Amino acid sequence: MTQKAKAVAIQKEYAKKSQIKEIWRRMKKNKLAMIGLAIFCILVAMSLSADLIADYQESAIKQAGSIRLQPPSWEHYFGTDQYGRDLLARMVHGSRVSLSIGFFTTGISLLIGGILGAMTGYYGGIFDEIVMRLMDILLSIPSILLAIAIVSAMRPSLLNLLIAITISQIPGFTRIVRSTVLTVVGEDYIEAARACGSKDFRIITNDVLPNAIGPIIVQGTMSVAKMILLGAGLSFIGLGIQPPQPEWGYMLSEAREYMRDYPYLVVIPGIAIAISVFSINLIGDGLRDALDPRLKN
Amino acid sequence: MNMPLIQTKNLKKYFRTQKGDLHAVDNVNIDINKGKTLGVVGESGCGKSTLGRVILRLLEPTFGEVIYNGNDIIHLNQKQMNNIRQKMQIIFQDPYASLNPRMTVSEIIAEPIKVCKIIKDKEELNQRVFDLMKIVGLDYRFINTYPHEMDGGRRQRIGIARALALNPEFIVCDEPVSALDVSIQAQILNLMMDLQEDHGLTYMFITHDLSVVKHISDEIMVMYLGQCVEKAPSEELFANPLHPYTQALLDAIPIASLKERDKLRKIIKGEVTSPINPKPGCRFASRCFHVTAECKNDGLGLVEVSQGHYVSCILHK
Structure with missing residues (x-):
C-alpha cells in the first residue's frame, strides 16, 4: 500500500463524525432533554396551527355575555373567561405572542450582549471600562422600570415592547458572557493560539466562546421564561399587548379578580407558562451537557 | 563569525503595578546558534517564562531588541510577525x-x-x-x-x-516536562532531543530542574530576579559554578547515595526579594553567603572569566 492509500484508509477508519451529529447523539442519551424537546415541539406546533384549532375572531376575540365564566366542559375544554371567550382558543393564540416575546428578546439580547461581553472580556482596558459602566447604569434601573420608560417614550405596541425588553436584558447577558470569557482568556491554549498567529476573531470564535458556552446557555434558557413574564407585566399595565389580543401573561393578570371563584382562569395560562419554561430549561441543560465533549459517555 | 539564530539585546520587560515597576526581565542578552539548546534555569518567579514569551512577542518588551536571523522582530507589524511566528513556536508547561x-x-x-x-x-x-x-x-x-x-x-x-x-526553526520550551512524572519526563526529553537532531531545531529550554537541563542543554543561563547571573557551557557550569546562587542551586540537587546523606548543604535562606523597584547592586546580595558592603554598589555586569563563561558577581570581577 502506498503512503497515500494508507493515509486514506486510516482516515476512513477513524473518520471524524460530524460535530452536529455528535452533539445530537449525546443529546439523545439525555432523557429529560428529549422530554423537554418533545414538549417544546408540541408547543411550537400548537402555536403554528392555532388557526386550525380555533378561529381567532370567533373564539378568541368575540365577546359572548351569555357564556361568561363557564367551567371546563365538552363545549369549551378549558372553560370561558369573564367575557365569554373560549380559554383554549385564547391560550393557543396567545402562545404565538408569548413564545415570540420569549425567543425574540432572548435571541437579540443574547446576540448583542454576547458580542459586547466577549469583546470586553477579551480586550479589557478602557473599552471594557466604558462598556461595563454603561451596563452598570442600565443595571441600576429595575428592568421593568426601564422597559416602561422605553415603551412609554415610544408607543405601546408589540414591536416596541420587544425592543424595550431586549434593551433591558442586554446588561445581564453582557455581564455573564464577560465573566465566563474572563475565566477562559487566561488559559494557556489561548496563548498557544496566539503563538501560531491566530487573529483575535478566530481566537474568540474558536477557543474562547466554545469554552464559555455553558453558563451562557443556562442563562439564555432561564431568560426566555423571564422575558415571557416581563412581557406579561408590561401588557398588564397597558404598555405592551393591547387587549383584546390574547397573551399568556396578560390573561393571567386579567383573570386575577376571578381567581377565588374561577381558579381555572389563572391555572390554564399559568400552566402554559410553566410548561414552556420547564421544557426550555430541560433543553438548555441537555444542550449544555451535549456541547461539552468532556462529559461524553 | 557564526550568526546566532536568535539573539536578544538588553531585553527588558517591566510590568506596571500599583507599587511600581516589576522588573520581570532586566537587561537580558542571549544568543543561541542554530541547532543548539540554551537552558534557562532559576527559581519560580525569576522571569524565565516571561523571557520566553517576550522573545515570541506574546508579551511586548519594555525595551530592547529581539533579533531573529539578523532582523529585529520587535517592530514588525502583525502581518510580518505572522511570517516569523511560523518559525518560532512554544511548548507549554x-x-x-x-x-x-x-x-x-x-x-x-x-x-x-x-x-x-x-x-x-x-x-x-x-x-x-x-x-x-x-x-x-x-x-x-x-x-x-x-x-x-x-x-x-x-x-x-x-x-x-x-x-x-x-x-519551526526555534522552539521555546517552557518547562515542558515539569508537569510529568519522571518516566514520562525521560521519554519526552528523548523525543525532543531526537527531533532536534532530525529537524535541526534550536531550543530555548526553560526549567527549574537542573538535572533536566544538564541532559539537554549546550549552554546554560542562570537567572535570578530577572537578571542573568551566570552563563556558561553546560559542562563548564556544572564543573565550575562561580556565582554563589548557582553554587547553591547545584548543591540543592538531591543525590541518591547514602554517603551523601550527612553532607552539609549550603541551603540559601530567606525569600526572594521583591522584584518591584529593586535596589541597585547585586539582587542576590540579601541571601548571599559571601555578601560584602561592595555588593550594594551599582555597576555590576557579566564578566567573562574564561572562554564562554560569564558571571555577574563581585567575587569574580
Whole structure:
C-alpha cells in the first residue's frame, strides 16, 4: 500500500463524525432533554396551527355575555373567561405572542450582549471600562422600570415592547458572557493560539466562546421564561399587548379578580407558562451537557 | 563569525503595578546558534517564562531588541510577525491547560496549519496531521479523541506536534516536562532531543530542574530576579559554578547515595526579594553567603572569566 492509500484508509477508519451529529447523539442519551424537546415541539406546533384549532375572531376575540365564566366542559375544554371567550382558543393564540416575546428578546439580547461581553472580556482596558459602566447604569434601573420608560417614550405596541425588553436584558447577558470569557482568556491554549498567529476573531470564535458556552446557555434558557413574564407585566399595565389580543401573561393578570371563584382562569395560562419554561430549561441543560465533549459517555 | 539564530539585546520587560515597576526581565542578552539548546534555569518567579514569551512577542518588551536571523522582530507589524511566528513556536508547561478541551487531537494539530494557510487541500492536511502524530510517537487511533481522555505524556506529545506543525526553526520550551512524572519526563526529553537532531531545531529550554537541563542543554543561563547571573557551557557550569546562587542551586540537587546523606548543604535562606523597584547592586546580595558592603554598589555586569563563561558577581570581577 502506498503512503497515500494508507493515509486514506486510516482516515476512513477513524473518520471524524460530524460535530452536529455528535452533539445530537449525546443529546439523545439525555432523557429529560428529549422530554423537554418533545414538549417544546408540541408547543411550537400548537402555536403554528392555532388557526386550525380555533378561529381567532370567533373564539378568541368575540365577546359572548351569555357564556361568561363557564367551567371546563365538552363545549369549551378549558372553560370561558369573564367575557365569554373560549380559554383554549385564547391560550393557543396567545402562545404565538408569548413564545415570540420569549425567543425574540432572548435571541437579540443574547446576540448583542454576547458580542459586547466577549469583546470586553477579551480586550479589557478602557473599552471594557466604558462598556461595563454603561451596563452598570442600565443595571441600576429595575428592568421593568426601564422597559416602561422605553415603551412609554415610544408607543405601546408589540414591536416596541420587544425592543424595550431586549434593551433591558442586554446588561445581564453582557455581564455573564464577560465573566465566563474572563475565566477562559487566561488559559494557556489561548496563548498557544496566539503563538501560531491566530487573529483575535478566530481566537474568540474558536477557543474562547466554545469554552464559555455553558453558563451562557443556562442563562439564555432561564431568560426566555423571564422575558415571557416581563412581557406579561408590561401588557398588564397597558404598555405592551393591547387587549383584546390574547397573551399568556396578560390573561393571567386579567383573570386575577376571578381567581377565588374561577381558579381555572389563572391555572390554564399559568400552566402554559410553566410548561414552556420547564421544557426550555430541560433543553438548555441537555444542550449544555451535549456541547461539552468532556462529559461524553 | 557564526550568526546566532536568535539573539536578544538588553531585553527588558517591566510590568506596571500599583507599587511600581516589576522588573520581570532586566537587561537580558542571549544568543543561541542554530541547532543548539540554551537552558534557562532559576527559581519560580525569576522571569524565565516571561523571557520566553517576550522573545515570541506574546508579551511586548519594555525595551530592547529581539533579533531573529539578523532582523529585529520587535517592530514588525502583525502581518510580518505572522511570517516569523511560523518559525518560532512554544511548548507549554501544563499539557492540561494548553490544549483546547473542545477540540480533538487532529483539530489541535491542524489548527496552526489552517491559521497560516500553509496547506489548503483537506486530504493533504490530514496526511500532514498523520505525519506529525507519527513524528511525536502518537498512535493514529487517538486522532479523534479529546485531550481530557489522554494522559499527561500523550498530551505533551500533542503540544509538541502542534509546535512542529509549522516546521519551526526555534522552539521555546517552557518547562515542558515539569508537569510529568519522571518516566514520562525521560521519554519526552528523548523525543525532543531526537527531533532536534532530525529537524535541526534550536531550543530555548526553560526549567527549574537542573538535572533536566544538564541532559539537554549546550549552554546554560542562570537567572535570578530577572537578571542573568551566570552563563556558561553546560559542562563548564556544572564543573565550575562561580556565582554563589548557582553554587547553591547545584548543591540543592538531591543525590541518591547514602554517603551523601550527612553532607552539609549550603541551603540559601530567606525569600526572594521583591522584584518591584529593586535596589541597585547585586539582587542576590540579601541571601548571599559571601555578601560584602561592595555588593550594594551599582555597576555590576557579566564578566567573562574564561572562554564562554560569564558571571555577574563581585567575587569574580
